Amino acid sequence: MQNFQFMNPTKIIFGKGEVIKLSHEIPAGSKILITYGGGSAKKTGLLDEIKTVLKDFTIGEFGGIEPNPVYETLMKAVDLIRAEKYTFILAVGGGSVIDGTKFIAAAVPFVQADPWTFITDGIAIKEALPFGTVLTLPATGSEMNNGGVITRKSLQAKLAFASPAVYPKFSVLDPVYTYTLPTRQIANGVVDAYVHVMEQYLTYPVAAKVQDRFAEGLLLTLIEEGPKALQKPENYDVRANIMWSATMALNGLIGSGVPQDWATHMIGHEITALYGLDHAQTLAIILPSVMQVMQVEKSDKLLQYGERIWHITGDIPIDDKIMLIIERTRNFFAIMGNKTHFSDYGLGREVIDKILASLESHQMVKLGEKSLVTPAVTRKILELSL
Ligand code: NZQ
Ligand code: ZN
Numbered sequence: 001m002q003n004f005q006f007m008n009p010t011k012i013i014f015g016k017g018e019v020i021k022l023s024h025e026i027p028a029g030s031k032i033l034i035t036y037g038g039g040s041a042k043k044t045g046l047l048d049e050i051k052t053v054l055k056d057f058t059i060g061e062f063g064g065i066e067p068n069p070v071y072e073t074l075m076k077a078v079d080l081i082r083a084e085k086y087t088f089i090l091a092v093g094g095g096s097v098i099d100g101t102k103f104i105a106a107a108v109p110f111v112q113a114d115p116w117t118f119i120t121d122g123i124a125i126k127e128a129l130p131f132g133t134v135l136t137l138p139a140t141g142s143e144m145n146n147g148g149v150i151t152r153k154s155l156q157a158k159l160a161f162a163s164p165a166v167y168p169k170f171s172v173l174d175p176v177y178t179y180t181l182p183t184r185q186i187a188n189g190v191v192d193a194y195v196h197v198m199e200q201y202l203t204y205p206v207a208a209k210v211q212d213r214f215a216e217g218l219l220l221t222l223i224e225e226g227p228k229a230l231q232k233p234e235n236y237d238v239r240a241n242i243m244w245s246a247t248m249a250l251n252g253l254i255g256s257g258v259p260q261d262w263a264t265h266m267i268g269h270e271i272t273a274l275y276g277l278d279h280a281q282t283l284a285i286i287l288p289s290v291m292q293v294m295q296v297e298k299s300d301k302l303l304q305y306g307e308r309i310w311h312i313t314g315d316i317p318i319d320d321k322i323m324l325i326i327e328r329t330r331n332f333f334a335i336m337g338n339k340t341h342f343s344d345y346g347l348g349r350e351v352i353d354k355i356l357a358s359l360e361s362h363q364m365v366k367l368g369e370k371s372l373v374t375p376a377v378t379r380k381i382l383e384l385s386l
Pocket of ligand 2: 140192193196
C-alpha cells in the first residue's frame with residue numbers, strides 16, 4: 001500500500017426526512033443564498049420544503065445553474081453574493097449545482113484576479129465561503145469531496161479544480177429526492193459512480209486489500225441495484241444504496257493509498273465540452289476502450305476485477321478472458337441505458353483529431369496511473385470507441 005493521508009471534513013446527514021435538520025447545521029444569523037439548477041428542485045417542491053425549514057434565516061435564491069456548470073453563469077452568483085453580502089450558500093441539486101457552488105464559494109473572496117485562473121494557472125484556493133448541500137442526484141460524489149468541474153463556453157473548455165477549502169460543511173442525502181430523476185439521469189448516476197470506482201481500482205496491485213474490497217463492494221452494489229432503480233423508481237432501499245455508493249465512490253476513501261487512473265474522465269470532459277454529451281455518456285464510451293488498450297499494464301487488476309465482479313474464472317486464454325471482462329462491463333452500461341460508442345450519438349471519425357487537439361491544449365498528454373496514455377495511445381482508445 002502506498003503512503004497516504006486521509007481526512008474528510010464533510011458531515012453526512014443521511015435518510016428520509018432529514019432535511020428538517022438543516023437549520024441546526026447553518027450558523028444562526030447566516031444570510032443564505034440557495035443555489036439550484038434548471039428548475040427540478042422547484043418543480044418537486046424541495047425548494048419550498050427547504051425554505052420552510054429555514055424560515056428563521058434571511059434567504060435569497062440563485063437558480064439556473066446548468067448541467068456542466070458554466071463559468072459565465074456562476075460569476076453572476078459571485079457578483080450577487082458580493083453585492084448582497086450573503087454569508088452561507090446552500091446548493092440544492094446534482095453534481096453540477098454543487099460543483100458550481102464550490103466555484104462560487106471560492107471565487108467570492110478571491111478578488112485579486114479572475115477566478116478562472118484557479119483552474120488554468122493552478123492558483124491555490126485558500127479560502128471559500130462556507131456552504132452545504134442537499135443532494136438530488138447520486139453520481140459525482142461532489143457532495144463529499146473537494147473537487148469541481150467547470151465549463152467555459154467561450155473557450156469550449158471543461159476543466160477541474162480542487163482545494164481542501166471547498167469541502168461542503170455538510171450534505172443532506174435523502175434518497176426520496178432521487179425518485180423524480182428521469183431514467184437518463186438514473187443511468188448517468190450509476191455509470192458515473194461505477195467509473196469513479198474503476199478509475200481508482202483498475203490500475204496495478206499495491207497490496208491494498210481494504211481499498212480493493214471496498215471498491216469491489218461498491219461495484220457489486222451498483223450492478224445489483226442500478227437496474228432495479230430503473231424498474232422500481234420509488235424503492236427506498238435501492239435508492240439509498242445507490243446514493244451511498246455514489247458518495248463513497250469519490251470521497252477519497254477508496255482512492256487513498258492506491259494508484260489512480262482518471263484517463264477516462266479527462267478524455268470524457270473534452271467530449272462533453274466539444275459535443276455536449278452528458279458526463280456519464282462519455283465515460284461509458286471511453287472506459288471499455290481504455291480497458292482494452294491498456295490491458296497489458298492493467299492485466300493483474302483486470303483479472304481480479306473479472307473474477308471477483310463478473311465471476312470469470314477457469315481455463316480460458318487470458319486474452320479471451322479480458323475481452324469477456326470488457327464485454328461484461330460494456331453490457332452493464334448498456335443495461336443501464338448508456339450507449340457505448342460514438343456512432344450511437346451520430347459521431348464518427350472526425351471526433352478523433354478534435355479531441356486530441358483539445359487534450360493537448362490542456363496539457364493532458366500523459367494520462368493514466370503511469371502517465372502512459374499519450375496522444376498516440378489516446379488515438380487508439382478513440383479509434384476503438386467509434
Ligand atoms: O438542473 P435541474 O433542473 O435541477 O435538473 C437536473 C439536470 O438537468 C436533473 N436533476 C437533478 N436532480 C434531479 C433532477 N431531475 C429530477 N429530479 C431530481 N431529483 O438532472 C440533470 C443533470 O444534473 P447534473 O447535476 O448535471 O448531473 P450530475 O450530478 O451527473 O453532475 C454532472 C456534473 O458533475 C461533474 C461532471 O463533469 C458534470 O459537470 N463531475 C463532478 C465531479 C466532482 N465534483 O467530484 C466528479 C465527476 O466525475 C464529474 O466530472
Ligand atoms: Zn465522473
